[in-house]
Amino acid sequence: MEERKGRKIIMFPLPFQGHLNPMIQLARIFHNLGFSITILHTSFNFPDPSHYPPFTFRTIPHNNEGGEDPLTQPEASSMDLVAFIRLLRQTYEDPFRRSLAGEVGKGDTSSCCLVSDVVWAKHAEFAAEEVGIDRMVLITNSVASFCAFAALPLLRDKDYLPIQDYRLDELVTEVSPLKVKDLPVMETSEPKELYQIASDMVKGANSSSGVIWNTFEDLEKLPLMDFSSKFQVPIFPIGPFHKQSDNLLPTTKNKEDYETTDWLNKQEPQSVVYVSFGSLADIEEKEFLEIAWGLRNSERPFLWVVRPGFVQGTEWLEALPSGFVENMGHKGKIVKWVNQLEVLAHPAVGAFWTHCGWNSTIESICEGVPMICTPCFTDQRVNSRYIVDVWRIGIELERSKMDKREIEKAISSVMVEEGDGIREMCLELKERADVCLDKDGSSFKNLENLVSHILSFNSYAKIT
Incomplete structure (x- = not known):
């Protein structure tokens, strides 16, 4: 501990909740x-x-001098993800370099390294080289989904892309067990730029001083081996992050948090279906109503997170039929936000209907909660395939086939029938997640190796 005192790690996250x-x-x-x-x-x-008093925060000034941040403009919110990443780069690439230079400073020897999101890895590379500081990357996706994303240019050359409807269920042998419909593509008007982003991520990761993963070896052993065979860079799978960090800083609760907990406390063990589709996805009103009636007709208690703006063209719940919320009674609760870690850990929760974002996936694994998988885009499709076919801890409910009857069947399959030993597999993976953090566990040892690796850096801060 003493050798780390006063040593500084500079970190740069992307401004998306799943990355932040x-x-x-x-x-x-x-x-x-x-x-x-x-x-x-x-x-x-x-x-x-104010939520993280031990940290120092530095706002990077955007390059639109005298004006608003372009990322906050109404037109930015309607962009596809590729266009938004381009705008992020245009707005912050040069200011980031200047901010990093100002943070490191002339002759600074306290800064160990820069840790950036892998999407920013190529831009971080040039900035870190300028100031003479070592650079690591954090990959916030699963190893499997990153390997698939990195393979997109190859898969394009082999004519898997652009995706053709008649091939959706075809196995992609280059990234098995994925099917064509599982490939982590984005809907974009700039497909060439998508492949460039994938290429930049690969190059930025490969030229870094190391890659940090929020995963653990027992969960992604084969994908980790695949990554190591293709990338000549040290890797540190030290997850699950939240199991190591959740008690380090206090969290505050509001009135809604206590109301949610009180409602869960009144439910039977493993009886509640928890529903949340993340911070980015939105759906049409028709889909929203199918979900609502599917949950209602399942006759299982449900806790449903409906983010404001989740339903296209509405503020919140206006699309629900008159009296729907009032008639739910104690059987259902609809909220704008929950503390997901606390909800998944609650004994009343018996299943998680999820978009399969990586944070949600690994949090559910750690609590042994079976999943109903409805991926929306990119890496979520990869995670869903692994949840269903590799780890066997959930079932698939495709968005294209989602109606109230299919929703009822999916809920019944997980909550009542528990087909294919899903709950037993969930408990086994939960135990493995716990073991990896023990003193002799893989994540514990990898974290020790990561610390030693960082302390071995000889940053020389060449700002003049």
């Missing part, structure tokens, strides 16, 4: 190990510094 949360969790882990933490962040969707 694991970076903050990693920062907590580093801080608990004795490092000081500085977080560079955009002025768009930035964390509340």
